[in-house]
Amino acid sequence: MEDMNLLESEIMAQIAGASDLKHLDDVRVAVLGKKGVLTEKMKTLGQMEEHLRIETAKKLNTLKNKIEEAFGAKKSALEDAALNTRLQEEKIDVTLPVRPEVQGRIHPVSKIFEEVFAIFGALGFEVAEGPDIEDQFHNFNALNMPLNHPARQMQDTFYIASKQSEPFDMESAYVARTHTSGIQIRTMENKKPPIRIIAPGRTYRSDMDATHTPMFHQVEGLVVDKTTTFAELKGCLSDFVKAFFELDNIPVRYRPSYFPFTEPSAEMDIGCLKTKTELKIGAGDDWLEILGCGMVHPNVLRAGGIDPDEYQGFAFGVGIDRLAMLKYGIPDLRTFFESDLRWLKHYGFAPLDFSSLTGGLNGNGGSLR
Numbered sequence: 001m002e003d004m005n006l007l008e009s010e011i012m013a014q015i016a017g018a019s020d021l022k023h024l025d026d027v028r029v030a031v032l033g034k035k036g037v038l039t040e041k042m043k044t045l046g047q048m049e050e051h052l053r054i055e056t057a058k059k060l061n062t063l064k065n066k067i068e069e070a071f072g073a074k075k076s077a078l079e080d081a082a083l084n085t086r087l088q089e090e091k092i093d094v095t096l097p098v099r100p101e102v103q104g105r106i107h108p109v110s111k112i113f114e115e116v117f118a119i120f121g122a123l124g125f126e127v128a129e130g131p132d133i134e135d136q137f138h139n140f141n142a143l144n145m146p147l148n149h150p151a152r153q154m155q156d157t158f159y160i161a162s163k164q165s166e167p168f169d170m171e172s173a174y175v176a177r178t179h180t181s182g183i184q185i186r187t188m189e190n191k192k193p194p195i196r197i198i199a200p201g202r203t204y205r206s207d208m209d210a211t212h213t214p215m216f217h218q219v220e221g222l223v224v225d226k227t228t229t230f231a232e233l234k235g236c237l238s239d240f241v242k243a244f245f246e247l248d249n250i251p252v253r254y255r256p257s258y259f260p261f262t263e264p265s266a267e268m269d270i271g272c273l274k275t276k277t278e279l280k281i282g283a284g285d286d287w288l289e290i291l292g293c294g295m296v297h298p299n300v301l302r303a304g305g306i307d308p309d310e311y312q313g314f315a316f317g318v319g320i321d322r323l324a325m326l327k328y329g330i331p332d333l334r335t336f337f338e339s340d341l342r343w344l345k346h347y348g349f350a351p352l353d354f355s356s357l358t359g360g361l362n363g364n365g366g367s368l369r
């Protein structure tokens, strides 16, 4: 009996003294394992006289239960402590200010996309997307540009063989999309009117100088409904440029133009003042071309599975890089894609300056620039 009490207090002291989960497990093995003290004690039961054996077995079992309970309690206490230490060590104070020396910058192109989303989002447009590597049906044919249509020469297209193993076949080749207009078709294929979408994306043409790079960015717009008119197109795009350049009044004009997928087609210019050293938007006698637009050609509606006798629509395509150059006074487009950190530091935006119509398109006025 004495012996048993001593054993109990010794084991309990060892459990209480375990400093971590590994230590506790060592103690458990030393007590309850195959060769543990308690296990060894159990083994002696066999040699005992019957009435002593029954009594000792009872006591040993009670002791074993107590010890197991103590192990369980200690184990969860140690687990809690381990979790608390981890929480303490891995604590991140999200209210701490960002260290400016490690802060990244938002590229002007991303910023302009955000601004355009904020404006058209407020006008009730949804965002649609399409693939960069496009088939010719969506990039050309469905847009009223069948193979050998002269308008295909308007764009310096990168073609991609559909099967690498075979000789190049012009008809089945894919293209690096030359514009985002293919998303007009993809949208019409998947959605019934009324349609009101903008489609942002990278676009590709074989061209390179101060205002052209082989990869650039566009945002497409498409509205299709029963009564959509050219007047709505004008209202929508005038509202867009006013919001975008943050000017209450901005002269706009629409010059007749040609795109195979719109009829009539137009190019939209905004009023500006050009001097030798400065370009001022919104005032003066000069004009600056800003986007292409028009009423969706009936053939395009048909290709998208929409009946042109019932529906009509307008579409537009804006060059995002050009907007960035104009709005933020960046002279050479090629510098956009050189990944020069000094350039990004100069022209980039603080990551937390979200664009919104109410809070300002440049967040806090581009506060960290």
Ligand code: PHE
Pocket: 178, 179, 180, 181, 220, 221, 259, 262, 292, 293, 294, 315, 316, 317, 318
């Ligand atoms: N896709 C034309 C371009 O890249 C722009 C455009 C889009 C014109 C939609 C009219 C309507 O030049």
